[in-house]
Amino acid sequence: MKLLYKPDWEEAKQRYRAWWAHESMDRCASPCVRRRTMFCRRSRRRPRRTPWQRWTDLDYLSRDNEYWMSRTFFGGEAFPCWNGGYPGHTAIPAFLGCPTQLDMTTGWWDPILTGEDLAS
Numbered sequence: 001m002k003l004l005y006k007p008d009w010e011e012a013k014q015r016y017r018a019w020w021a022h023e024s025m026d027r028c029a030s031p032c033v034r035r036r037t038m039f040c041r042r043s044r045r046r047p048r049r050t051p052w053q054r055w056t057d058l059d060y061l062s063r064d065n066e067y068w069m070s071r072t073f074f075g076g077e078a079f080p081c082w083n084g085g086y087p088g089h090t091a092i093p094a095f096l097g098c099p100t101q102l103d104m105t106t107g108w109w110d111p112i113l114t115g116e117d118l119a120s
Contacts, residue, residue: 005069005080012077031078036071051102058084 003009019029054060061084069080091109094100098109 003079005072006074006078009079012079015077030076032073032075033078034073034075036073051104054104055102055107 006012015025015029018025065082065084069082072080074080093109098111100107101110
């Protein structure tokens with residue numbers, strides 16, 4: 001399998017396999033992610049009217065991910081990974097039913113579960 005933005009994926013994949021098997025490698029397994037060029041993310045974005053649109057509009061997220069990955073160097077064992085969800089969508093409080101509050105830059109839970117919630 002080839003990755004569009006990771007030309008040395010086969011080499012990185014072998015290092016991941018060696019690391020998983022507790023085998024020695026020719027160097028430290030380390031990811032390095034750097035911008036290829038200077039770019040301003042804010043200047044090219046179409047602003048969303050609400051945080052919900054900002055984090056759930058799949059067309060927008062697809063364009064945003066493509067823009068970021070095409071301008072990023074994935075060195076060492078780093079690899080491109082599509083970010084398809086709002087902040088906190090995979091965190092434990094979300095799985096436990098806490099409502100996620102969104103703004104244009106982040107997400108958090110309010111209220112978060114307490115010990116009393118977990119006891120019932």
